[in-house]
Amino acid sequence: MALKSTICVHHGTLKDKEYGGVVSPIYPSTSYGYLDTEDRLYPRYFNIPNQEVIEKKLAKLENAEAALLLSSGMAAISTTLLTFLKKGDHAVFQKGLYGGTFNLIGKELENFGIEYTVIQSNNIENFEKAIKANTQIVYIETPSNPLLGITNIKAVANLASSKGIISIIDNTFASPVNQNPVDHGINVVIHSATKYLGGHSDICAGIVVSSHKIINQIKNLGVNFGGSLNAITCYLLERSIKTLMVRVEKQNQNTKIIAEFLEKHSLVRKVFYPGLESHEGYDIAKKQMKGFGGMLTFEVKEIDLVMFQKKFKLISSSMSLGGVDTIVCAPTKTSHRNLNKEELLNEGINEFQLRMSVGIEDVEDIILDIEQAFK
Numbered sequence: 370m371a372l373k374s375t376i377c378v379h380h381g382t383l384k385d386k387e388y389g390g391v392v393s394p395i396y397p398s399t400s401y402g403y404l405d406t407e408d409r410l411y412p413r414y415f416n417i418p419n420q421e422v423i424e425k426k427l428a429k430l431e432n433a434e435a436a437l438l439l440s441s442g443m444a445a446i447s448t449t450l451l452t453f454l455k456k457g458d459h460a461v462f463q464k465g466l467y468g469g470t471f472n473l474i475g476k477e478l479e480n481f482g483i484e485y486t487v488i489q490s491n492n493i494e495n496f497e498k499a500i501k502a503n504t505q506i507v508y509i510e511t512p513s514n515p516l517l518g519i520t521n522i523k524a525v526a527n528l529a530s531s532k533g534i535i536s537i538i539d540n541t542f543a544s545p546v547n548q549n550p551v552d553h554g555i556n557v558v559i560h561s562a563t564k565y566l567g568g569h570s571d572i573c574a575g576i577v578v579s580s581h582k583i584i585n586q587i588k589n590l591g592v593n594f595g596g597s598l599n600a601i602t603c604y605l606l607e608r609s610i611k612t613l614m615v616r617v618e619k620q621n622q623n624t625k626i627i628a629e630f631l632e633k634h635s636l637v638r639k640v641f642y643p644g645l646e647s648h649e650g651y652d653i654a655k656k657q658m659k660g661f662g663g664m665l666t667f668e669v670k671e672i673d674l675v676m677f678q679k680k681f682k683l684i685s686s687s688m689s690l691g692g693v694d695t696i697v698c699a700p701t702k703t704s705h706r707n708l709n710k711e712e713l714l715n716e717g718i719n720e721f722q723l724r725m726s727v728g729i730e731d732v733e734d735i736i737l738d739i740e741q742a743f744k
């Protein structure tokens with residue numbers, strides 16, 4: 370049971386000792402006996418059986434020792450950050466963070482007396498320059514949103530470990546299928562399970578993967594913050610992860626074909642996809658990713674993007690990502706709507722860009738839909 374598809378289907382499954390059913394039973398109890406056991410099971414302690422199924426699966430998929438399942442990606446990110454950052458500490462963040470993470474650090478860290486630096490370009494010299502005597506963590510996200518920027522994982526992990534700093538990555542866009550940062554020396558891997566792990570746009574959850582020691586530290590804070598997940602959603606997530614490999618591999622294939630189609634289209638100015646040789650981060654992506662993922666962004670020439678989207682018959686204009694349905698959203702109207710002109714320019718984002726989360730439909734149908742919308 371060493372390979373990923375098998376892990377997705379089988380690893381961590383709870384045995385149904387009573388009836389011999391093949392899938393994990395659901396244990397919705399919030400009250401468990403204590404007389405004959407040392408275990409004090411309680412959902413908020415992150416130790417009920419259905420939570421542990423997901424934690425075992427993700428730890429194994431990411432080649433790590435342990436994991437902690439939380440109620441959202443942001444619960445995973447905030448609980449992890451505040452585990453390592455205390456009053457007087459400093460953190461280094463890469464440029465191009467998920468909007469929720471950007472808001473969290475901008476709005477909250479100062480209130481906790483925590484300093485931070487968001488670097489201006491993600492080359493390793495800039496990470497190094499930003500590290501101070503009180504820096505505790507360096508935090509990256511690759512591929513990043515919405516322009517699929519690539520950060521060199523190994524370089525950042527090596528830099529952090531040489532300075533005795535914890536390295537953290539948001540691995541949501543790649544999913545554990547396409548990228549395993551622990552193999553490149555990263556200490557902590559975070560996923561919004563709302564995206565590829567859930568995969569059907571109907572579950573909100575988050576997970577942190579790391580060593581036993583670090584997961585215990587995060588869990589201790591998590592118990593106080595209370596961001597655990599209920600057993601029924603855990604079961605739905607388990608069911609989703611069983612098909613993670615087949616879904617993401619299909620999404621990888623579809624996205625490459627769509628990226629190549631768009632790159633040749635006369636009304637498209639630029640395509641951002643790490644699997645295209647024209648992409649700035651292609652060489653590094655090729656080294657650190659096993660597949661290039663299901664996310665791409667394209668920039669159109671002067672056409673009205675609202676009219677364009679209204680013509681779609683199959684593709685829907687909606688937020689979020691990672692589901693089996695192909696969806697698009699304009700970053701300036703959604704994830705980055707709170708940025709001013711200057712900030713948008715600085716991020717390289719403009720109103721002619723459309724981000725696409727490619728689904729598992731037949732790629733011919735997705736392309737037909739795009740083609741007719743351009744007409």
Ligand SMILES: *Cc1c(COP(=O)(O)O)cnc(C)c1O
Pocket residue numbers: 441442443444467469510514539541542561562563564573574575
């Ligand atoms: C969605 C997302 C998050 C936040 O996850 P939630 O489950 O919405 O809290 C964090 N990082 C990335 C890259 C995301 O796409």
